[in-house]
Amino acid sequence: MRIIAAKVIVTCPGRNFVTLKIETDQGLHGIGDATLNGREKAVVAYLEEHVIPLLIGRDAHRIEDIWQYLYRGAYWRRGPVTMSAIAAVDTALWDIKAKAAGMPLYQLLGGASRDGVLVYGHANGADIEETVDAVGRYQDMGYKAIRAQSGVPGVKGAYGVGKGGLYYEPADSTLPSETVWTTSTYLDHAPKLFERLRATYGPEIELLHDVHHRLTPIEAARLGKSLEPFRLFWMEDCTPAENQDAFRLVRQHTTTPLAVGEIFNSIHDCRTLIEEQLIDYIRTTVVHAGGITHLRQIAGLAALYQVRTGCHGATDLSPACMGAALHFDLWVPNFGIQEYMRHSEETDAVFPHAYTFNDGYLHPGEAVGHGVDIDEALATKYPYDPKQLPVARLTDGSIWNW
């Protein structure tokens, strides 16, 4: 089965998405998400200029060979742009192969290891009271696991507080909006939020929190310790993870489970963290970590050290990524949890999909392939609208981690 055409579709149904569509001489096509929030056009150029010309004429069944060809052949290995481009090709080819086999992708990976995929939703509010109410709304929708983020007194634009609705889109301006961060206020505030949540909802509900890279290792250790009485499912991105060694310090001081990896793009970014069991969940996902092919390698390494998966699933990862991730989640033995930040109705219309939500779980459905497609005609109605992610500064004006 030969690849005869491939194209990049950029659309903005409420937010920008980049999709690669690959077509074969047997009439089958597959799609892959290539969205890199705030840097979308870099991946578009990488695909159109440096990848698509290499794909035409290749055997679409040779997924691994094409992966190795694009990874080693680039010479300049790894990085979010390269690995998102490779991921889009990989995901589209797995979609095609499963369609050719006449089965849902999870069957091709090895069949279902569970009946459904446990997901977590995003509850947030401007303050503790609003966030407590938002968690209740998610519980009423059937969620068994809920991430809670609230505004922090005196902190303009604290991370994770959306503008209402079911999801949170951080890329909100043509030029980066500037937020101000104060660690000390946050460290005092966060435990109060979870104390209220446990007092209100009891011990059952799984609660998660995203620190979003903002603490130093010792501050992260302090926060982890202060959250121990509230038994979090995980504390995410507690400190920047380029330096994997930093997590040794955090791990020494707290038993709060740690999750990291949504901005990782290869197994090398997390090898030390996994091999030394410095984390409990690895957050790498289909679109930014080289596709299904590479994500399986990361999960396989993680399984040796009892680290579980916790794929990133924010609004800025398209339904094509979500669909593929759910097939991976249904199969992967060391599954932990899947993030599920719902998409807008416009987005769901552009990307018809087979996955469904029920009582706190998602299921990828039984459609052949990964079960997601793109309505190209509708996609054209939403032109690209350049948006940047925010930046954060400390009160003295120095740039900090957003």
Ligand code: CS2
């Ligand atoms: C967040 C993301 O969902 C998460 O865990 O870290 O919303 C992240 O801020 C965005 O994906 C950035 O584009």
Ligand code: MG
């Ligand atoms: Mg995160």
